[in-house]
Amino acid sequence: MTVTQLFNGANLFILPFWTLMIFLPQWGITKKVMESYLPFIPLIVLYIYFLTGTLNAESAQALANPQLADIARFFGEEGAAATGWAHFLVMDLFVGRWIYWEGQRTGVWTMHSIVLCLFAGPVGLLSHILTAWTTQRFFSPTETESASIG
Template sequence: MTSSQIASTAFTLGTVAVLPFYTLMVFVPKSTLAKRVMESNIPFASLAILYGCLVYLSWTPSTLTLLFASKYWLPELPGISKMFASEMTLASAWIHFLVVDLYAARQVFVDGLKNKVETRHLVILCLLSCPFGIVTHLITKEMMKIAKGPR
């Protein structure tokens, strides 16, 4: 397989791999299966292995130079842009996003179950834009507290 084919396959595999977990959290959130699966670390470990392989395959002698191009050893946009010109690096970044988004969605999901807060819309937001999902969860949780009133 060529580098491009590996990157494309990993991209598709990672994208498809997270869908069952989101499906459980959105369509059957109170099921025993959803709770058991989302409490597991297997989805994250599997995706982390895929991510690690892609990082390994995308690593070049210039990776650190591109990543820490400034005199302050901080990333700069031109270096990051050059680094992400590689399909393998892009695929690894996509898997990174998928893992982080799924992890955040799981945290929102588990917290919602614990605090009896509806999370279906929040889980979808975590999939689409993780920061919005987290912020919306915090707002929803506070609104639910206010709606319930003092005890």
Template sequence: MGIELPWETIFKVANVGILPFWLLLAFGPRRQMVLRGIFLLGSGLLAVSYAILIVGLLGGAFDGGGGAGGNADLTTLAGAMALFDSPGGATIGWIHYLAFDLFVGIWIARNADRHAIARLWQIPCLFLTLMFGPIGLLLYLILRSFLGKSLENGFTPR
């Protein structure tokens, strides 16, 4: 049996700790140094945390706190469900979402600035990306197709 981690605390720290980065992304200056900081200290730290926690859980170094945890088989639905059935697996999955959603939010902000889309239009997209991931991205791509100079702008990732 692996080391027991305080999964509830890790979940809360990740969940609350990411909010300042989202606020800075939505309302702060968009200087390169600020965006790099959001990327490295936000998505980057979450990615490192995720890597340590998932390797430790799947490798048996950490106790998932119930459920299958380290015995999960990520090639099947049942195996993925077993992983998320433990506090450790659910926390690690949530950190995964937080890291990727912030990464997508950074892309939306930079891309919207590049396409001269006003911050007022960006904020709802960023909020929905934080809360519902792909829905925020979809809204941004739809908005960009209407607010951009050509329809093609809405369907290419640059």
């Protein structure tokens, strides 16, 4: 398989997981699938494959002592860009899965944060942090209110 085919396959591979978390978060199958770390294994293996195919003495030196110009040159190569993209896929899915499970655990609404995480991982993480904080701060009963209700 070519780098392009593996790249395209990885993009398709992640879609069912994101679809389940976004559109069917309460479904038992979603919970069963997302409790497993197995979906990450093929992506990690692909990342390692891309990484080992792009690392050489020059690129390893550039990554060991990162300078922006060297990193830009490194990612200008197709294999290196695929490596970076595989890294994004793994880490964004991992963070999206964490957001999903935090929502399940706390009851905080997560759909918007998971969607943002799919397209811009750090923005989705920030969205969840702010949503969780806002929910806890303004919409959760305080200890005093809980005591008087119970």
